Amino acid sequence: MEFSYGGPAHVTRPELTATDREWTHYLYHRENPKGPYRERWLHSFGCGRWFNVLRDTTTHEIWQVYPMGESGVAEAGAGGISQ
Amino acid sequence: MQRYSFPKLLWQACRGNTGWGPAWATPTLKRSYDVVVIGGGGHGLATAYFLAKKHGVRRVAVLERGHIGQGNSGRNTQVTRSNYFYPVSSSFFDHSLKLYDGLGQELNFNVMLRQDGQINLAHSPHDLEIIRRWANAIRMNGVNAEVLSEPEVRKLVPLLNTKSRFPILGALIQRRAGISRHDAVVWGFARGASAHGADIIQGCEVTGIQKSGDRVTGVVTSQGPLNCDRVVMAVSNQCSILARMAGFTLPITTTTLQAMVTEPIKPILDPCVISAQIHAYVSQSDRGEIVIGGSADVYNSYRQRGSFAITRGVLSAVLELFPSFSRLKLMRQWAGAVDITPDTSPIMGLTPIKNLYINCGWGTGGYKAIPAGGETMAYTVVHDKPHPLIKAYDLERFERGALIDEGAASGVAH
Numbered sequence: 001m002e003f004s005y006g007g008p009a010h011v012t013r014p015e016l017t018a019t020d021r022e023w024t025h026y027l028y029h030r031e032n033p034k035g036p037y038r039e040r041w042l043h044s045f046g047c048g049r050w051f052n053v054l055r056d057t058t059t060h061e062i063w064q065v066y067p068m069g070e071s072g073v074a075e076a077g078a079g080g081i082s083q
Numbered sequence: 084m085q086r087y088s089f090p091k092l093l094w095q096a097c098r099g100n101t102g103w104g105p106a107w108a109t110p111t112l113k114r115s116y117d118v119v120v121i122g123g124g125g126h127g128l129a130t131a132y133f134l135a136k137k138h139g140v141r142r143v144a145v146l147e148r149g150h151i152g153q154g155n156s157g158r159n160t161q162v163t164r165s166n167y168f169y170p171v172s173s174s175f176f177d178h179s180l181k182l183y184d185g186l187g188q189e190l191n192f193n194v195m196l197r198q199d200g201q202i203n204l205a206h207s208p209h210d211l212e213i214i215r216r217w218a219n220a221i222r223m224n225g226v227n228a229e230v231l232s233e234p235e236v237r238k239l240v241p242l243l244n245t246k247s248r249f250p251i252l253g254a255l256i257q258r259r260a261g262i263s264r265h266d267a268v269v270w271g272f273a274r275g276a277s278a279h280g281a282d283i284i285q286g287c288e289v290t291g292i293q294k295s296g297d298r299v300t301g302v303v304t305s306q307g308p309l310n311c312d313r314v315v316m317a318v319s320n321q322c323s324i325l326a327r328m329a330g331f332t333l334p335i336t337t338t339t340l341q342a343m344v345t346e347p348i349k350p351i352l353d354p355c356v357i358s359a360q361i362h363a364y365v366s367q368s369d370r371g372e373i374v375i376g377g378s379a380d381v382y383n384s385y386r387q388r389g390s391f392a393i394t395r396g397v398l399s400a401v402l403e404l405f406p407s408f409s410r411l412k413l414m415r416q417w418a419g420a421v422d423i424t425p426d427t428s429p430i431m432g433l434t435p436i437k438n439l440y441i442n443c444g445w446g447t448g449g450y451k452a453i454p455a456g457g458e459t460m461a462y463t464v465v466h467d468k469p470h471p472l473i474k475a476y477d478l479e480r481f482e483r484g485a486l487i488d489e490g491a492a493s494g495v496a497h
Contacts, residue, residue: 001392005382024482028334028425032323034385057337058385 006040009052010071034058038072084278086191106270107277112284112304116142116311118464119302121289121325123147124156125265126442126449127317128272128283129457130464135279137458138465143281144311145273146304148288148321152269155319155449158387158419160342160366160376162355163451164201164260166221166228171475172428172489173224178472179455180259186454192271195369198261200354202236202254204404210360214255221257228257242351247403249361262355262366262374268453292329298437299329313438313464317456320385320420322443331435333443334425334481340379340447341389341397341418345411347371356404363400373408375401379421379447389418421446426486431460432469432477440464441478 008030014022031037037057042050054064054072066072085091085104095102118134120127123145134140145151165177186194205211214230221228231254233245245251273283284306291303292314301310316325326333348371355366362378377397380390394416402409424430424444429452431442442460445452459470469477475487 020482025332028481029332030323030334030336032333032335032337032383034321034324034337037383039383057383060384060386 002043002045004042004044006042006050009038009040036063040068084274106274107283110282110284112144112146112287112306112309113142113282114307114309116144116282116309118143118313118315119309119311120145120315120317121302122154122316122318122321123151123273123283123285124154124317124319125152125269125272125453126156126445126456126460127315128269128276129453130315130317130442130460131281131283131457132272132276132279133458133461134464135276135281138461140465141280143276144309145276145281145283146287146289146302147283147285150285151273151283152266155419155421155445156265156269156453158342158417159265159450160364160374161262161265161368161450162201162260162364162366162448163196163263164257164355165226165451166201166203166217166255166257166260167224167226167489168217168220169487169489170224171487173221173226175455175459175472175476176451177224177226179452182454182458183263183451186263186268186271190271190275192267192274193264194267194271195264196261197263197369198259200239200256200258201260202231202239202256202354202356204236204251204356204358204360205253205255206249206251206358206360208252211253214253218255226257227259228255230254231256239354240352240356242405242407243356244404244406249358249403251404256354260355262368264369265450268450272453272457289325289328292325292436292439294330294436297435299439313440315440315442315460315464316434317442317460319422319443319445319449322422322441326434326441329434329436329439333430333478335422335430335444336383337385337420337422338379338382339384339386339389339418340376340421341393341416342374342376343394343398343416344368344372344374344414345408346414348373348411358400358404361400361403363397363404365401365405372414373411379423385420387418387420389416423447425481426488427490428487429456429476430478431456431473432463433467434478438467 131145165180167173205214218228288305293301352367357364423446430444459473462470
C-alpha cells in the first residue's frame with residue numbers, strides 16, 4: 001500500500017521524572033476520538049516522507065495535511081485538503 | 084416466557100405458527116434501577132441475564148442505542164475456541180467454551196453450536212515450531228490441542244491446497260472449537276434476561292454519566308435521566324467515549340474489521356481454518372455460506388466500513404488456500420468497529436469511578452467470551468470485586484506492566 005499509518009500525532013513524551021501513571025498514560029492510553037483526529041502517515045511507496053493528517057474517524061474525510069513539526073490549524077473546518 | 088420444546092413446535096406447526104408471542108418484553112424506561120447495563124450486545128445481555136437469574140438482582144436495565152445485537156454481536160464470524168497461550172486466558176476462555184457447551188439448554192434457545200474444530204495452519208518449519216510450542220502451552224493449561232501433519236490436514240480439509248505459494252506443513256487443531264449462531268446467542272440471552280425481570284430498552288442512547296464525587300449515581304439517556312446504584316459499560320466501539328463521559332481514559336484504539344460471506348453451497352468445510360501468516364480465516368456456516376475474515380484495518384475508524392485493500396488481501400489469501408472458491412460469488416461484505424487494546428486482551432472489572440464497571444476492549448474476539456463475560460461481570464458488579472477468572476484483566480494491568488499479550492493466539496495478527 002502506498003501510505004502507511006503511523007498512529008496519533010502530537011503525542012508528547014513525558015519527562016524522565018514522570019510518575020508510573022503518567023508514563024502508562026503516554027505509553028498505552030489513547031484519545032481514540034469519534035470525529036476529527038490528528039494522526040501521522042508515511043508515504044512509504046512514494047517520497048518516503050512522514051506527514052500529519054487531520055481526518056474524521058466517522059467519515060474518513062481528510063480535513064488537513066501538514067508537515068511534521070507543525071501543529072496544523074487549531075479548528076477543524078470543512079476546508080478540504082490544505083497543504 | 085413460553086418455553087420452547089418439540090411438542091410446542093409441533094403444536095404451532097399445526098396451527099400455522101400463529102401463536103408465538105414476542106420472545107422478550109418491551110417495557111418503558113423506569114426512572115430508577117439497581118443496575119444499568121450500557122450496551123445490548125451479547126456481553127451486556129449476558130451480564131443482565133446472570134445478574135437477574137443467578138444473583139437475583141431485581142431491577143436491571145439494558146440500554147441499547149440501536150437494536151440489540153446490531154453491533155459487533157451481529158457482525159462477528161461466530162467462532163468459539165479456547166486455544167490461548169497464557170494460563171489466565173486459557174482458564175477464562177475455556178470456562179466460556181464450557182458454558183457454550185450447555186448454552187442451548189441453559190437458555191432454552193438453540194444456539195446451533197457445532198464443534199467441528201479449528202485449525203491454525205503452519206506454512207514453514209518455523210511456524211511448525213511455534214505451533215508445537217503453542218500446543219504444549221495449551222495442553223499445559225489443561226485444554227486439549229493437537230498438531231496435525233500435512234496428510235492429516237488434507238484428510239480433514241480435502242479442498243485445501245497444501246502446495247500453494249505458502250505451502251502447508253501442518254496445523255494446530257483444537258477439536259472443541261466451533262461455530263454457533265450469533266443472533267441466537269443474543270436473542271437467547273435477551274429472552275432469558277427479560278424472563279428473569281430485566282428491562283431491555285432499545286433505541287435508548289446514554290449521553291452522560293451522573294456522578295457524586297467519584298461515585299456513579301445515574302445515567303442521562305436520550306429518553307431522560309435515571310438513577311441507579313451501579314453501572315456496567317459493556318459496549319464495543321463507544322467505550323472510549325463513554326469512559327470520557329465518566330472522567331477517565333482507556334488504552335483502546337478503535338479500528339475496522341471486515342468479514343464477508345459467499346453464496347450458500349453444500350457442506351464442504353467442517354472446521355474453521357485460520358492462517359495467521361497470510362491473514363485469513365474461513366469457515367462454513369450451517370446455512371452453507373463460506374464465512375471469510377482477515378486482518379483489521381490499521382488506522383482508527385468508527386465508520387464500520389472496511390478498506391478495499393484488506394478485502395483484496397484477505398480474498399487473495401483465501402483463494403490461495405482454497406482455489407476452488409474462486410467460482411463462488413460473494414453475497415455480503417460488512418465491517419464492525421473493533422476496540423483493540425495494546426495487548427489484544429480485553430479489559431474487565433472495576434474502574435477509577437466507584438460503582439462503575441467496565442467490560443470492553445474485546446478487539447476481534449469477543450463473541451467466544453459472551454457467556455463467561457456475562458457471568459463474571461455479574462459477579463463483579465454484585466460483589467464489587469473482580470471475579471477470580473477476570474482479576475488479571477483489570478484496567479490497572481497496564482500500569483503494573485502485567486500485560487496479557489495474546490496477539491499470536493488471537494488467530495490473526497492485528
